Amino acid sequence: MPAIMAFLVGLAEMLGQQGLMRRRQMEAQTQLRQLNEDLVHRVGERTAELSATNQQLQRAILVHEQATQALAQERQFSDDTINCLPGIFYLIDRHGVLIRCNQRFCEVTGRGRAEVEGMHARAFFDHDDGARIEARIGEVFASGEASIEAALLTRDGRRLPYYFSGRRTAGDGDPYVVGLGIDIAARKQAEEKIQYLAHFDALTGLPNRVLLGERVKYALTLAQRSGEPAAVMFLDIDHFKDINDTLGHSAGDALLVQLSQRLCQLLRGADTVGRLGGDEFIFLLPGVDAAGAAEVAQKLLAAIAAPYRIEHHDLNVTGSIGIALYPDDGADFETLGKRADVAMYRAKQEGRHGYRFFTGEMQARSARHLELVNALRQALARGQMRVCYQPQVAMRGERVIGAEALLRWTHPELGPVSPVEFIPAAEESGLILPIGEWVLRQAVRQAVQWRRDGIAPLVMAVNLSAVQFRHPDLPALVSRILDEEGLAPACLELELTEGVSMADPQRAIATMNNLHARGVRMSIDDFGTGYSSLSHLKKFKVYKLKIDQSFVRDIGTDPEDRAIVGAIIQMAKSLGLRTIAEGVETDGQRAFLREHDCDEMQGYFYSRPLSAEQFAAYARDRV
Numbered sequence: 039m040p041a042i043m044a045f046l047v048g049l050a051e052m053l054g055q056q057g058l059m060r061r062r063q064m065e066a067q068t069q070l071r072q073l074n075e076d077l078v079h080r081v082g083e084r085t086a087e088l089s090a091t092n093q094q095l096q097r098a099i100l101v102h103e104q105a106t107q108a109l110a111q112e113r114q115f116s117d118d119t120i121n122c123l124p125g126i127f128y129l130i131d132r133h134g135v136l137i138r139c140n141q142r143f144c145e146v147t148g149r150g151r152a153e154v155e156g157m158h159a160r161a162f163f164d165h166d167d168g169a170r171i172e173a174r175i176g177e178v179f180a181s182g183e184a185s186i187e188a189a190l191l192t193r194d195g196r197r198l199p200y201y202f203s204g205r206r207t208a209g210d211g212d213p214y215v216v217g218l219g220i221d222i223a224a225r226k227q228a229e230e231k232i233q234y235l236a237h238f239d240a241l242t243g244l245p246n247r248v249l250l251g252e253r254v255k256y257a258l259t260l261a262q263r264s265g266e267p268a269a270v271m272f273l274d275i276d277h278f279k280d281i282n283d284t285l286g287h288s289a290g291d292a293l294l295v296q297l298s299q300r301l302c303q304l305l306r307g308a309d310t311v312g313r314l315g316g317d318e319f320i321f322l323l324p325g326v327d328a329a330g331a332a333e334v335a336q337k338l339l340a341a342i343a344a345p346y347r348i349e350h351h352d353l354n355v356t357g358s359i360g361i362a363l364y365p366d367d368g369a370d371f372e373t374l375g376k377r378a379d380v381a382m383y384r385a386k387q388e389g390r391h392g393y394r395f396f397t398g399e400m401q402a403r404s405a406r407h408l409e410l411v412n413a414l415r416q417a418l419a420r421g422q423m424r425v426c427y428q429p430q431v432a433m434r435g436e437r438v439i440g441a442e443a444l445l446r447w448t449h450p451e452l453g454p455v456s457p458v459e460f461i462p463a464a465e466e467s468g469l470i471l472p473i474g475e476w477v478l479r480q481a482v483r484q485a486v487q488w489r490r491d492g493i494a495p496l497v498m499a500v501n502l503s504a505v506q507f508r509h510p511d512l513p514a515l516v517s518r519i520l521d522e523e524g525l526a527p528a529c530l531e532l533e534l535t536e537g538v539s540m541a542d543p544q545r546a547i548a549t550m551n552n553l554h555a556r557g558v559r560m561s562i563d564d565f566g567t568g569y570s571s572l573s574h575l576k577k578f579k580v581y582k583l584k585i586d587q588s589f590v591r592d593i594g595t596d597p598e599d600r601a602i603v604g605a606i607i608q609m610a611k612s613l614g615l616r617t618i619a620e621g622v623e624t625d626g627q628r629a630f631l632r633e634h635d636c637d638e639m640q641g642y643f644y645s646r647p648l649s650a651e652q653f654a655a656y657a658r659d660r661v
Contacts (some may be wrong), residue, residue: 123140123142123218124220125142125200125218125219125220125221126139126140126142126143126146126190126200126218126219127139127140127142127143127216127217127218127219128140128143128159128215128216128217128218128219129214129215129216129217130159130175130204130214130215130217131212131214131215132179132212132213132214133158134158134159134160134172134175135156135157135158135159136154136155136156136157136158136159137155137156137214138155139151139154139155143219146190146192146198146221147162147190147191147192147193148192148193148194149193159171159172159175160172162190162191163188163189163190163191164189164191164197167188167189167191170186170188171186171188171202174186174202174204175204175215178204178205178206178215178217179206179213179215182205182206183203183204183205183206184203184204185201185202185203185204186201186202187199187200187201187202187222188200188202190219198221198223199221199222199223199226200219200220200221200222201219201220201222202217202218202219203217203218204216204217204218205217236248237249239312239313239315241291241294241295241313242294242295242298242313243298244298244302244311244312244313244319245310245311245312245313246312246313246314247312247314247315247320249312250310250312250320250322250371251371253310253322254270254310254322254371254374255370255371257310257322257324258364258369258370258371260324261324261325261364261365262365262369266324266325267325267326267327267363267364267365268322268323268324268325268326268363268364269321269322269323269326269327269328269330269331269334269361269362269363269364270320270321270322270323270361270362270363270364270371270374270375270378271320271321271323271331271334271335271338271359271360271361271362271378271393272318272319272320272321272359272360272361272362272375272378272379272381272382273301273318273319273320273321273338273342273357273358273359273382274317274318274319274357274358274382274386275297275317275342275355275356275357276355276356276357276358276386276390276391277355278290278293278316278317278355281293281353281355283508284545285348285349285351288349289348289349289351290317292348292349293346293348293353293355294313294317296346296348297342297346297355298311298313298319300341300342300344301319301321301338301341301342303341304334304337304338304341305321305323305334308324308325309321309322309323309324310322320375320378321334321338327363328361328363328395331361331363331395332361332393332395335359335361335393336393338357338359339356339357339359339391339392339393342355342356342357343355343356343357343391356390356391357391358382358383358385358386358390358391358392358393359381359382359385359392359393359394360377360378360379360380360381360382360383360384360385360393360394360395360396361378361381361393361394361395361396362374362375362377362378362381362395362396363395363396367396377396377400377401378396380396380400380401380403380404381393381394381395381396381397381400382394383404384400384403406459407463407466409452410452410455410459410460410463411463411464411466411467411469413449413452414447414460414463414464414467414469414473415469417447417449417473418472418473418476422447422448422449422450423445423446423447423473423476424445424446424448424649425443425444425445425446425477425480425481425484425650426443426444426445426446426647426648426649427441427442427443427444427481427484427647427648427649427650427653428441428442428444428640428645428646428647428648429441429640429644429645429648429653429656429657429660430442430497430499430618430638430639430640431638431639431640431644431660432637432638433631433632433635433636433637433638433639436644436660437660437661438496438656438657438660438661439496439497439638439661440496440497440498440499440531440638441485441496441497441498441499441653441657442499442500442501442533442640443477443480443481443484443498443499443500443501444457444501444647445457445461445473445477446647447460461503464503465503465504465505468505470503470505470506471505471506471509474502474503474505474506475515475519477500478500478515478516478519479519479523481498481500482498482519482520482523482525482530483523484498484650485498485525485529485530486523486524486525487650488650488653488654488657491654492658493654493657493658493661494661495529496529496657496661497528497529497530497531497559498525498529498530498531499531499532499533499561500530500531500532500533501532501533501563502532502533502534504535507534507546507549508545512549512553513549513552513553513556516530516532516553516556516558517556520558526557527556527557527558528557528558528559530558530559531558531559531560531561531581531582532553532558532559532560532561533560533561533562533563533584534546534560534561534562534563535562535563535564546578547578547579550578550579550580551579553579554579559581559582560578560579560580560581561580561581561582561583561584561618562578562580562582562583562584563584564584564586565583565584565585565586565606580615581615581616582615582616582617582618582637582638583606583610583615583616583617583618584617584618584619584620585603585606585607585617585618585619585620585636586620586621587619587620587621587641588621589602589603589606590603590619590620590621590622590627590631590641591621591623591627593626593627593630593631594624594626594627594630600630603619603630603631603634603636604634607634607635607636608634611635616637616638617636617637617638618636618637618638618639618640619631619636619638619639619640619641620640620641621640621641622639622640622641622642622643622644623641623642623643624643625643627641627643628643
């Protein structure tokens with residue numbers, strides 16, 4: 039029993055221990071379960087925290103990627119924008135270092151972007167321009183903006199003109215210059231061309247009036263200080279307009295270029311020749327007196343007269359030169375140029391292909407010429423001109439068979455002005471065209487009126503000037519006036535001087551043929567005073583030769599004049615032409631002309647020029 043109790047006690051103790059152990063185990067399991075639950079809870083919380091953090095990180099990464107992409111797009115956009123600019127774009131920091139540029143900058147300078155970005159702005163210019171650029175960059179940082187023109191230096195050494203403008207701005211707090219450079223090469227070329235054309239003739243390359251005036255002013259200043267003489271010469275090419283009219287302006291231009299080259303070859307380095315326009319040239323000869331100017335003029339005339347080969351044509355031209363001397367004829371370019379021009383016109387009047395020095399008498403004539411031209415402009419409108427008519431009488435029966443229309447001008451202040459004086463002024467000024475048309479219409483209208491008044495049909499003779507005859511519309515104008523006024527073409531006779539007809543025989547033949555085809559008669563006025571070619575005379579559609587009064591005047595006393603008049607009459611008859619003698623004033627002259635069978639006469643022996651009414655009264659009983 040004790041053993042059993044002991045066993046039971048031991049068993050009970052063992053069971054108690056087992057229960058204790060079981061309780062402890064359960065407690066441990068409970069604690070373990072609680073710890074596990076705590077751990078699971080903590081892990082869940084941490085996982086949630088990590089997940090949230092990861093989500094934040096992912097969002098941050100996305101935002102960063104979006105920002106990076108936006109920044110890249112913005113950079114690309116800005117690159118595309120600045121690369122589309124018409125010039126070179128640049129950013130420069132406060133130290134003058136290039137920190138950004140566009141592709142055009144690289145292309146122009148011939149350098150890569152990696153090379154140019156980081157270079158100092160001075161490196162793109164030569165020494166002088168580089169210093170100016172550096173100073174201007176400092177000015178931009180100081181004042182906010184500035185601009186400059188400078189030559190950009192390329193890798194291969196070329197200097198390209200550019201206009202640079204810059205403005206100060208800030209990025210990340212640091213100021214820098216943003217700027218643009220524009221290529222101004224085309225503008226520079228245009229400016230240079232404008233500058234050139236402002237001082238030089240575009241065709242010949244010679245100085246024009248502006249540059250010549252500056253050089254003359256400078257030369258005269260030196261001459262005044264040194265007491266040395268100087269000469270100004272004015273050159274005009276004789277009959278240059280005929281070349282333009284016949285061969286065209288291209289041939290005329292080519293002639294002027296060749297002629298200019300010849301002129302330059304003859305001058306000294308100190309001399310200047312300039313073109314004023316058209317066929318007019320002016321020379322400045324410092325240190326040259328009258329004798330020296332005459333020598334130069336002779337050389338120039340000889341050079342001008344040498345043959346030219348222009349567009350497969352062999353041409354010969356001459357020139358007329360006027361000379362004015364400093365200080366005798368003037369002390370400034372304007373005065374010397376005008377007086378040389380006046381002297382040149384005297385050279386033309388005296389036969390061309392020569393030179394003349396200015397004289398005081400020329401100045402008086404020039405002033406008179408200008409006065410006449412100004413007065414002529416208003417003469418027709420103010421009724422100062424009238425047409426008179428001088429009878430033309432047939433040798434047989436001494437009947438009035440025609441009239442010559444003669445223009446007369448009486449100015450209220452100048453008084454009666456001789457045609458010998460005002461006709462050349464009208465021709466040189468171009469006023470002869472409207473005046474000549476008015477005379478032709480008045481004469482035709484009067485011939486029609488006389489016929490209506492019962493006076494037998496008369497031939498109306500009207501003089502043509504050289505300017506009128508050369509005008510291409512002359513035949514059409516004559517026909518129009520005849521049609522409008524109602525006069526038969528056969529009743530009109532146009533008189534042309536011998537010199538005009540021979541100046542350009544081929545053109546004269548063409549114009550005469552045109553008028554002849556329209557039924558209008560032509561006559562050669564002042565015959566014997568020029569140098570007619572018989573071969574040309576045969577081709578002219580001429581009806582009559584008018585013997586000049588200079589031969590008729592002395593036929594009573596001068597054997598040579600008698601011989602000339604007789605020869606003209608005989609030659610005309612052999613060519614089938616009629617003759618009329620002008621300036622018949624004495625019965626002896628009349629008798630000689632009758633003896634040699636001259637067809638018609640005109641002069642004071644029969645009548646002075648008459649008004650239309652006086653002529654009608656004179657002719658009524660003599661037709």
